[in-house]
Amino acid sequence: MPRAATPKPSPRKKTVPDLQASGATPRTLAIDIGGSGIKAIILGPDGKPLTERQRVETPKPATPKAVMKAILGLIAPLGAFDRVAVGFPGVVVDGVTHTAANLHKDWKGFDMGRELGKALSRPVRVLNDAGVQGFGVIEGHGVEMLLTLGTGMGCALFVDGKYVPNLELAHHPFRHGKTYEEYVGNAALERVGKKKWNKHVQRVVEQLLPIWNPRVLYLGGGNARLIDFPLPKQVKVTENVAGLLGGFALWKDEPPPERL
Known part of the structure; x- marks a missing residue:
């Protein structure tokens, strides 16, 4: 089971949206990281989109620091959410990225689940992006x-x-x-x-x-x-939006296994 980061609340940056969710919950922030673009959307408790998809170009070079900064700016207009699901283009084990052939060598050993969880004060689960997209269509x-x-x-x-x-x-x-x-x-x-x-x-x-x-x-x-x-x-x-919609599966009662 993917590890859910449960960080202590930290001071919010201006780029982070108000995390006090309102209305139907839980609301899942789904993020799809690609070699050319990063996309995000909010999914409702039924897994259906509550917002329009947002997209930005993947920064060059796509270091962890640069991608994390791009994510914070990307999600700012989306509003409140309770949890986060990330599709990442490489091998991911327990929220830690081990390869990223189309991003940057600095992703090797980067604990994205923990670091993004600290930045957003919300639990985060990370899976290989093809796995997330598969959950959106299978x-x-x-x-x-x-x-x-x-x-x-x-x-x-x-x-x-x-x-x-x-x-x-x-x-x-x-x-x-x-x-x-x-x-x-x-x-x-x-x-x-x-x-x-x-x-x-x-x-x-x-x-x-x-x-x-x-x-x-x-x-x-x-x-x-x-x-x-x-x-x-x-x-x-299949439609490419499945790479976001599949993020809902990471937060089902029995999430997909991630350990090798």
Whole structure:
């Protein structure tokens, strides 16, 4: 179970919204950290959005300090919330980030759950971003798999609704000496163009289906909207907002396990 940080109240900064929640509770602040953008939204007690999605560019360099500052500015207009769910692009164990290939080396060993909890005086749970997005789309039975196509490539695996944490398939060698991420990430899209990139994605799908045999393979992330090849019947394209909506699952009565 992900650790919930329970920090003591600390002096509020001007960028932090009033945390005295009002109306229906609990209200979940969902944050999705990506290599190119950081997004946030408030979810109600039923997991549905209560606010419009907010977005800012991911700072460069994307150090923990810079990203934390960007988050505080991003959430200021959203209003009150009771708890926080964060999707992070890398390996996360007990709220501590261990890898962040598309952000910065300083994320290794950073206790994001604790530090963000201290800044907001609210409990925080952090999970790999593909895992969070998967929780926003899965049906909860059989083997389900999700790939996110954005700055890099994320991957999440679920068995009967239970999350298999931190599956970093993106960095496994795939084709012509390139990893999956190097083959279908945003840099590849910009290098080879949309038409050839679609062929790359199609090859990845064709490679994964007979190995993992998922009941459903979901394709999400910001670049999934560019897919224009015929999809096998068990493959579905999802909306990118699932990366925020899935944050609600981190605060269910039995949250997903996060330990390796």
